[in-house]
Each structure stands twice: as C-alpha cells, then as structure tokens.
Amino acid sequence: MNADQVAAAEAREALRLALISLADRDGKTPCAHDDRFTAEALEVLQSAAQECSRCPIQAECGEAGAGETWGVWAGRVVGGRQKTGRKGKTA
Numbered sequence: 001m002n003a004d005q006v007a008a009a010e011a012r013e014a015l016r017l018a019l020i021s022l023a024d025r026d027g028k029t030p031c032a033h034d035d036r037f038t039a040e041a042l043e044v045l046q047s048a049a050q051e052c053s054r055c056p057i058q059a060e061c062g063e064a065g066a067g068e069t070w071g072v073w074a075g076r077v078v079g080g081r082q083k084t085g086r087k088g089k090t091a
Ligand code: SF4
Pocket: 029, 030, 031, 032, 037, 051, 052, 055, 056, 057, 058, 061, 062, 072, 073, 074, 075
C-alpha cells in the first residue's frame, strides 16, 4: 500500500468513526437514506450537494471523498451525467 492509499484508508476510517459518533448522539447526516446523493443525473447531485452545508461531519466526508469518482462528498459533486434532450416518437 502506497502513501496515497494509506491516507485514503485513514480518511475512510475517520469518516466511519465520525458516522458512528454521530449515530451515538442520535444524529444523522442530511444524506442518510437520500438516493439523490448517488443519483446519475448531474442536476440531482447538484441539488443534493446543497444539503451538505448543514452536515456535522462535512470535514471528514470531504477527506474521505477526495479520490471518489461519483456522488456528493462534502458539497462537492463528482461525476453526474447531463440530461440530453429526448426526441419524441414519430409515427
Ligand atoms: S457532507 Fe458528506 S456526509 Fe454530510 S451530507 Fe454531505 S455527502 Fe453526506
């Protein structure tokens, strides 16, 4: 495991511990049970990301999500697909 991998593993562990600590205090993150945070559509991800500003573990999430390729991480949108126009059926 190289230094970057070690740092990523430590960040994920810190996030896991922060989530446990939050749950012990009967708290939860805005993204809990909210599929918008892992949606396909870019505009849905962007909408969800606005909720992160009120998250108590935003710092840990941001560190853990540094190398991720999809979803919302501490208000940062990664990935997401732009909607393309759909043509109606022709008879
Ligand atoms: S900061 Fe991270 S853990 Fe908090 S709501 Fe946003 S995506 Fe979820």
